Each structure stands twice: as structure tokens, then as C-alpha cells.
Amino acid sequence: MDQRVTTTGMETRIRWAVAVDLKRCVGCQSCTVACKVEHGTPPGIFWTRVIEMEEGTYPAAFTVFMPLRCNHCSDPPCVPVCPTGATYVRDRDNIVLVDQDKCVGCHACVVACPYDARFIPESDRGYFAGHKTPYEEATFKKWQVGTVQKCTLCVHRLDQGRMPACVETCPTQALIFGDRNDPESTFSKAIRDRPRFQPHAELGTDPNVFYLT
Ligand code: SF4
Ligand code: SF4
Numbered sequence: 001m002d003q004r005v006t007t008t009g010m011e012t013r014i015r016w017a018v019a020v021d022l023k024r025c026v027g028c029q030s031c032t033v034a035c036k037v038e039h040g041t042p043p044g045i046f047w048t049r050v051i052e053m054e055e056g057t058y059p060a061a062f063t064v065f066m067p068l069r070c071n072h073c074s075d076p077p078c079v080p081v082c083p084t085g086a087t088y089v090r091d092r093d094n095i096v097l098v099d100q101d102k103c104v105g106c107h108a109c110v111v112a113c114p115y116d117a118r119f120i121p122e123s124d125r126g127y128f129a130g131h132k133t134p135y136e137e138a139t140f141k142k143w144q145v146g147t148v149q150k151c152t153l154c155v156h157r158l159d160q161g162r163m164p165a166c167v168e169t170c171p172t173q174a175l176i177f178g179d180r181n182d183p184e185s186t187f188s189k190a191i192r193d194r195p196r197f198q199p200h201a202e203l204g205t206d207p208n209v210f211y212l213t
Contacts, residue, residue: 017180024174027065031166038165040139070117070151071207078109103147
């Protein structure tokens with residue numbers, strides 16, 4: 001599933017992307033929780049989160065819920081600033097990952113990311129004072145204190161042919177996942193004919209998250 005072969009026999013690289021349908025998101029935070037459960041991230045660290053914004057003016061004011069996460073940018077500014085090569089783009093697709101064994105916690109990528117999508121846990125403390133729950137004992141082993149962590153697009157699930165946990169969990173199907181390079185993918189079909197924007201497109205990072213309005 002790493003490469004697709006086109007009708008012309010050419011191989012094309014996969015470019016995973018997420019469409020967020022702002023008309024469907026109800027702000028339930030199921031994606032936020034699904035991500036926490038899937039990855040066992042430390043207290044205070046949310047690889048995906050949903051913010052609330054007020055639009056319009058009374059009496060026609062309404063709330064828009066906007067899920068945020070790493071955009072797995074096509075031109076990610078977090079990658080070239082990394083002095084050790086710890087932050088990299090996976091060869092077979094566009095997923096931006098971190099090799100914790102190479103990360104020296106210098107914060108260069110944290111500063112370079114315009115989307116606040118990177119986190120460095122400062123301790124291995126759990127949610128409850130004085131002890132870790134069995135779940136935390138099991139999941140925190142994955143994270144090294146003082147090194148960067150961020151959304152992996154659930155790369156471990158993708159490699160098993162599964163959807164990212166947030167996409168699978170969303171009860172309103174507001175998150176639509178697929179290959180941006182495949183015009184017939186679920187993602188490409190979902191964004192077709194819909195008004196949309198990429199977050200801070202003016203920065204030239206070409207995010208692989210699109211918001212459908
Ligand atoms: Fe919105 Fe779906 Fe996340 Fe709920 S799970 S907040 S509906 S994107
Ligand atoms: Fe890098 Fe930030 Fe783009 Fe994610 S959102 S790829 S961390 S610049």
C-alpha cells in the first residue's frame with residue numbers, strides 16, 4: 001500500500017491528508033480523547049485538540065469548532081531546522097516523524113512550527129500525584145522526557161491498513177482521511193466542490209489538513 005501505480009505505469013507517492021468538515025464537527029472532543037487513549041500522551045499534552053470560535057453577531061451568532069493537529073505539511077519548516085535529523089519526512093509518504101533517540105530537545109522545531117503542534121514533556125509525572133496508573137506505566141514508556149513528540153498520523157495504524165484513531169472515532173464523520181495525490185480517494189472526493197482553506201496557507205507550508213467550510 002506504499003506506492004500506487006497509475007494507469008500510465010508511473011509510481012506516485014502517497015500524500016496522506018485530513019479534511020475537517022467544519023459543518024459536521026460538534027466539538028465533542030472525542031478525537032482529542034481518542035488520541036490521548038491511543039498514544040498515552042503525558043498530562044497537559046494534546047496532539048489534537050478542538051478550539052471554539054464565535055462567528056457572526058447577535059442574533060445570528062454561532063460557534064464553530066475547529067480541531068487542530070500537526071498538518072504533516074508538504075514543506076514542513078520543522079524539518080530543515082533540526083540539527084540532528086531527528087525530525088524527518090518518511091520516504092514512502094509525507095508523514096512528519098520524530099526519532100526520539102536522535103532528538104536533543106533543543107526546541108528548534110518547536111519554534112519553527114507555526115502551528116504549535118510540537119511538545120516536549122518535562123517530566124514523566126502521571127495525571128495523579130505520587131504514582132502512575134498501570135495504563136500510564138505502560139504507555140509512558142514510549143516517550144522520552146526532554147524530547148519532542150507530536151501527532152504521528154497514527155503511523156502504526158496506517159501501516160496495518162487502519163485509519164488514524166481520531167478519524168475512526170469521530171461520531172459525526174467530520175474527519176475525512178485519504179491520499180491527496182489520488183483524485184479518487186475518500187479525501188479528494190470529500191473536498192471536491194467544497195469551499196475550503198488550509199491553515200495559514202500564506203506561510204507556504206502547504207498543510208495536508210484542509211478545513212471544509
Ligand atoms: Fe469534532 Fe469529530 Fe472531534 Fe467530535 S470527534 S470534536 S465531532 S472532529
Ligand atoms: Fe512540522 Fe508543524 Fe507542519 Fe507539523 S504542523 S509538519 S510540526 S511545521
